Amino acid sequence: MTAPVGVAERAPAGPDAGTALAIRTTGLTKRFPGGQVAVDAVDLAVPHGAVYGFLGPNGSGKTTTIRILLGLVSATAGQIELLGEAMPRAGATVLPRVGALVEGPAFHPYLSGRDNLLRLDAGDRTVPGRAARARVDSALERVGLTAAAGKRYRKYSLGMRQRLGLAAALLRPRELLVLDEPTNGLDPQGTREVRHLLREASAEGSTVFVSSHLLSEIEQVCTDVGVMSHGRLVFQGSLPELRAAAGVRVRVETSMPEAAATVLTRLGTGRPELRPDGVVAELGTVPSDKVTADLVAAGIDVRQLVVERPDLEDLFVALTGEGFDVDE
Amino acid sequence: MSTSSAVLTRPAGRPSGAVARSADLRLFRSEVRLVLGRRRNLALIAVLCCFPVLIGLAVHHSPTTPGDGPPFLSQVTDNGLFLVFTSLTVLLPFFLPLAVAVTAGESVAGEASIGTLRNLLVVPVSRTRLLVVKYAASVVFAFVCVAAVALVGVVVGLVLFPHGDVTLLSGTTVSYGEALWRSLLVLGYVTAMLAGLAAIGLFVSTLTEVPIGAMAATAVLAIISQIADSIPQISAIHPYLFSHPWMRFGDVLRSPMSWHGLEQGLLTQLAYLAVFLPAAWARLRTKDITA
Numbered sequence: 001m002t003a004p005v006g007v008a009e010r011a012p013a014g015p016d017a018g019t020a021l022a023i024r025t026t027g028l029t030k031r032f033p034g035g036q037v038a039v040d041a042v043d044l045a046v047p048h049g050a051v052y053g054f055l056g057p058n059g060s061g062k063t064t065t066i067r068i069l070l071g072l073v074s075a076t077a078g079q080i081e082l083l084g085e086a087m088p089r090a091g092a093t094v095l096p097r098v099g100a101l102v103e104g105p106a107f108h109p110y111l112s113g114r115d116n117l118l119r120l121d122a123g124d125r126t127v128p129g130r131a132a133r134a135r136v137d138s139a140l141e142r143v144g145l146t147a148a149a150g151k152r153y154r155k156y157s158l159g160m161r162q163r164l165g166l167a168a169a170l171l172r173p174r175e176l177l178v179l180d181e182p183t184n185g186l187d188p189q190g191t192r193e194v195r196h197l198l199r200e201a202s203a204e205g206s207t208v209f210v211s212s213h214l215l216s217e218i219e220q221v222c223t224d225v226g227v228m229s230h231g232r233l234v235f236q237g238s239l240p241e242l243r244a245a246a247g248v249r250v251r252v253e254t255s256m257p258e259a260a261a262t263v264l265t266r267l268g269t270g271r272p273e274l275r276p277d278g279v280v281a282e283l284g285t286v287p288s289d290k291v292t293a294d295l296v297a298a299g300i301d302v303r304q305l306v307v308e309r310p311d312l313e314d315l316f317v318a319l320t321g322e323g324f325d326v327d328e
Numbered sequence: 329m330s331t332s333s334a335v336l337t338r339p340a341g342r343p344s345g346a347v348a349r350s351a352d353l354r355l356f357r358s359e360v361r362l363v364l365g366r367r368r369n370l371a372l373i374a375v376l377c378c379f380p381v382l383i384g385l386a387v388h389h390s391p392t393t394p395g396d397g398p399p400f401l402s403q404v405t406d407n408g409l410f411l412v413f414t415s416l417t418v419l420l421p422f423f424l425p426l427a428v429a430v431t432a433g434e435s436v437a438g439e440a441s442i443g444t445l446r447n448l449l450v451v452p453v454s455r456t457r458l459l460v461v462k463y464a465a466s467v468v469f470a471f472v473c474v475a476a477v478a479l480v481g482v483v484v485g486l487v488l489f490p491h492g493d494v495t496l497l498s499g500t501t502v503s504y505g506e507a508l509w510r511s512l513l514v515l516g517y518v519t520a521m522l523a524g525l526a527a528i529g530l531f532v533s534t535l536t537e538v539p540i541g542a543m544a545a546t547a548v549l550a551i552i553s554q555i556a557d558s559i560p561q562i563s564a565i566h567p568y569l570f571s572h573p574w575m576r577f578g579d580v581l582r583s584p585m586s587w588h589g590l591e592q593g594l595l596t597q598l599a600y601l602a603v604f605l606p607a608a609w610a611r612l613r614t615k616d617i618t619a
Contacts, residue, residue, distance in 0.1 A: 032616075064618075067446075067616075067617070067618070070449075070450045071449070071450070071452070072446055072449055072450065072616070072617040072618075073616040073617065073618060074614070074616060091452050091454075092452060092454060095450055095451065095452035096451075096452070098450070100450045102446050102447075102450065103443070103446070104443075106442055106443025106444050106446065106447060107442075107444060107447075108362065108442065108444060109442070110365070110366065110367070111362070111365075118358065119355075119358045119362070120447055120448065120451055121354075122351060122354035122355045122357070122358045123351070123355050123448055123451035123452070123453040124351060124451050125347065125348040125351040125352070126344075126347065126348070126351075127347065127351070128347050128350070129347075129350045129351060129353075129354050132354070168447060
């Protein structure tokens, strides 16, 4: 694998780009026989051509949602559309257009990487058999496994296994890639390579739906984000929208907090909070340079004015209410 | 990493007939290779093949003609071909069913336990197609086991014992070639007998994600069926036991062949297929694949 290139222009997506969604669910719910609700009324809307980061702590229902999308697990309630067709009914025609990596790589330990892929390729009824070897070798090359293609899977390192899983998803050009934790177990270099693969697939016109419990790992490639917590989709939108939701705040250090608060309120910020050394308020849509100008014009001695943008990771934790704990 | 190469074509929506059929064949071949490529399965076949050799050597080296012993044993000294039948008689109660229980029990549960089941299903391999391919591969494995024993039996028989015309059980004599042809019928019949057990194993395999459990359960069912078959007080249920007609392959070695028992045997297995294959399908079709 080579070093990542810059993000390519988003290629025009499928024929119904803009009108239809690549993934759409309405009221998707899964209640397991034990009564546990793993997925609770989830309404996913993944636009064509997006790189959609599906985030949430371990156990928040991401993998179950992905399994339902792909027809592995039946939904208790709700509708699913993949590439405009209803799942799981249209699985035979839709799934060949979808490349998937579900819950980590799984292959036959005694078969080589290449034989494992040939086996999966043989399962695809929509591609001719004579090009099987070419498809498999090309996918192996894409993930940098050509040298290890003949090695038994059990001899693969975790990173190589993850790459083989990605190769399976990339066996042919896909309109949609559904990748569950593709960076799990990878070192920083491997994580970067996966991000590069995602960008590349996106540049070729694929919609990418990628889950992770670490926002930082996929933040750089995502255009859209959905955040799961305890089986519910607690946020869905574009990355700028997520940033906006993060609540940018302005902090003014001054000896005249009350006077500063009055100015801020007049400007239309959120309710200012008085501090011993100044005042803090949600900035909302107020431009920060306007705040500076008005404060100075009102004769307030501004010692420091800081616009605070919370780390997305902090926001993520705030949304999901999770630190290191795992959802039940 | 390279950019995608020219061999890749844009996916077409609907599978075309010829391409789909060739893919089905590829998947079946892949499955057979998987089953026959496993060292454990090859070891099973090797163990099975030891029996004709051991029996042949034992008979060859014993000073007296064996009187008692498994059926066909006393005929071995007259004609080596009977080594095939006596080996099958020895192996049919336990070792052959065990081999079938291992592959059939592992079929679905094995893929589930290592997680490859989810990969196949999202390719997508439909659940029905998966079961058909898995079942077919199990039956192929059963045939390979039986054929390997027969082949070794024929060869050892040729080396150690006379191999002229064959005196059948009914007393008539046929040429060695005719007897070989009848041996092929025996192979087919024994494989068909094991096909019923393979269907049971396939069903058990859809119930669990623990392959060893499915294998053991299937093997135990084969034993229970034979134990029940040996208890005269419950003779009323004997005709319904899947192991009941297993040993009837000797009927092929009579002249004229007595088809009635063979037909009954095949019908019994068909009945088991008709119950357990749909049961496996019903189970897998609705199963949540969470492994």
